[in-house]
Amino acid sequence: MSVDADTKARGKREETKASNRQAIIDAARRVFAELGYGATTVRDIIRATELASGTFYNYFKSKEEVFQALQDETALRVRPRLRAERVRAKNFEEFISGSFRTFFDFVKNDHTTFATMRRNPEMQRVRIDTPEVVAGFDELRVDLEIAIGSGVMPDVDPDLLMASIVGVAFEVANHMLARDELSVDEAAKFATALFLGGVRALPKRRRG
Amino acid sequence: MSVDADTKARGKREETKASNRQAIIDAARRVFAELGYGATTVRDIIRATELASGTFYNYFKSKEEVFQALQDETALRVRPRLRAERVRAKNFEEFISGSFRTFFDFVKNDHTTFATMRRNPEMQRVRIDTPEVVAGFDELRVDLEIAIGSGVMPDVDPDLLMASIVGVAFEVANHMLARDELSVDEAAKFATALFLGGVRALPKRRRG
């Protein structure tokens, strides 16, 4: 067998492998969105693929692991966009406005993923933040600290500001999905105005 | 056996009946806080009481139901306080500041319940909102609408404002629990300032 053939063989194998992994993640995304995290079983996920039950375990150890992979994948898809937006920002308004607009845009267009975080059959809203998601929060906090350091923003508590932005982002996104007539633009304008007006009024940090 | 004893016995029994229900709820609160909602089983809950497994079903139909009862109990404990605070408010500042202060105060002192929303064994943050909790959000929205109607507050979108308040409240509460040195007072001051400053800047509602 020539090197070429070998390479091709390897290529085919790894291709299948990657596509199977993706198939499982995609199925998981759909099923989580439909049933909610708690009610979903590993069986539900494989049933939603064309793979055999055992195959799931070649890729993930458990429901938790595939969920995490799913959240991480999502986070890794949004985070660069958000970062780019913040880096490009020339002032605080652009920083805030770009962030919210990008996030709401993503939520509107990647409905399924975000829905996972929201619904289950018992009508309870569930939100789970995986480490990768939390890392995205952290990135925001760091950028806020930089903005404070460079004088673009007043010296407020970056932790609490980050928390507030995240809280507003998720809750408003939720309402946007629930109320169809609310556009990305309106949602972003609302959240941006709240923070532009609010930040000026925030207490300056104690120096510890 | 005297009539007194009989009466006492009857009284005792009804007391037991009520206290069994409470015992289950209390056990559920502890177990949910320890294991997280998803990992908790009905068995775990009864094991944490002195009752037999069958007894559970004299009071609740399922894990979902007891969880709901638990959340409802909590919500019913906070909601009147929050309502009272808002009713007593003579202006928008008192409205906002009283709400946040009351909520953060509750979170700090009723740690366990709020923890349920945060912990699970995989270090992920989980938040579940039951209908009763959502009803509390609704109450806030209604009060916001009243405040807008009476001119105490500018005519902003009450849905989005409510969502923002809720988002900030939960996220900042989370940070308060994570960062021990952050006091209820500081947290409340931060959130209050954000909204006092922010609301003025919010876009006025379109008339539809």
Place this chain on the structure above:
Amino acid sequence: MSVDADTKARGKREETKASNRQAIIDAARRVFAELGYGATTVRDIIRATELASGTFYNYFKSKEEVFQALQDETALRVRPRLRAERVRAKNFEEFISGSFRTFFDFVKNDHTTFATMRRNPEMQRVRIDTPEVVAGFDELRVDLEIAIGSGVMPDVDPDLLMASIVGVAFEVANHMLARDELSVDEAAKFATALFLGGVRALPKRRRG
């Protein structure tokens, strides 16, 4: 409900409980005998009872545990008989002869149990000694030591003598079951003669 009724209720319950446990052990005995230890699954055992699958786990944690219970039950049934025989013995001949006869008798009449130790579908012989069985070996060793101490038997190594008796007992029993024409009496006579003749020739113990 009167105390009587209470007692009766309790009685019925515990009766069922005990009989279920016994039903599982009996089924296990049959199934192990037929399939051998290795090939037997917990499911095979419950299928051989009229109980539901989950019920098994109210009584035993695993195949190992039920097997042990089974072996122990057996050992506890034979050991007293063997002990009685040895205690009744007025000399070494009666000691040995009574032991072998009792053991072979038991094997012949409790065919099923002993078979468990012998066959599995791959034609391999399997023997598993649980702690309770080993305890029976120990009892024999202690009785041998007593016999040596009282001068009834020469001062040979009781460990090795016990091991030899056990080895001969199991192997000869095996052959007795394989060869139908071999009677308990013949088997016992053979083994007894071997040890009566052999013990005299054994090396005396080194004094350490």
Place this chain on the structure above:
Amino acid sequence: MSVDADTKARGKREETKASNRQAIIDAARRVFAELGYGATTVRDIIRATELASGTFYNYFKSKEEVFQALQDETALRVRPRLRAERVRAKNFEEFISGSFRTFFDFVKNDHTTFATMRRNPEMQRVRIDTPEVVAGFDELRVDLEIAIGSGVMPDVDPDLLMASIVGVAFEVANHMLARDELSVDEAAKFATALFLGGVRALPKRRRG
């Protein structure tokens, strides 16, 4: 590439083929010794080699088959030694003494194999005799019959004598491994004396 290299490659390949089989058997021996027969899976065995899972099936059909191959290999290593010892024997004493000594010697020095028969995770002793091992027993029986035929030994039941010898051999070997201070020599002396003394006392065979 020269003819030499080609030849070498071919030789290497066949060598590999043979050595793969041996590698599997060796791995099986180690794994069985560690986990016991029942708990060992084919996966455990291949994991203990450097081969891929599919490769296993080029050499063996199942766990049973590799176990059998392993036992056979072992039996084939001991049986010729035992046979040689018995053939060389000039009288009954040498016959018996040589057999036990050889067996105990083997057990002491090939610890691992014998351990398979003894250990399992639950502290129970397990003994499994494969057909090849049983064939070794048979060889002994045939040699006993020859010895009887040639008048070297009294006319006792060769089946039962063989069974007794095997029983004593395995049990005493077990004790030898458990009690470190017991030497091969002492064990062999004990077993030999038992049978030398015992055989004289054994009942003569009925003529059927």
Place this chain on the structure above:
DNA sequence: CATGAATGAGAGTTCATTCAT
């Protein structure tokens, strides 16, 4: 012939729920 991912039967086990006591 080696590889190692896919397969899917089936083992072990859990658990909400029922129901005789």
Place this chain on the structure above:
DNA sequence: GATGAATGAACTCTCATTCAT
């Protein structure tokens, strides 16, 4: 109304085996 064992559907996961590469 309390009890707790029985139930059995359904889940998680393993593993021998196959087969495309």
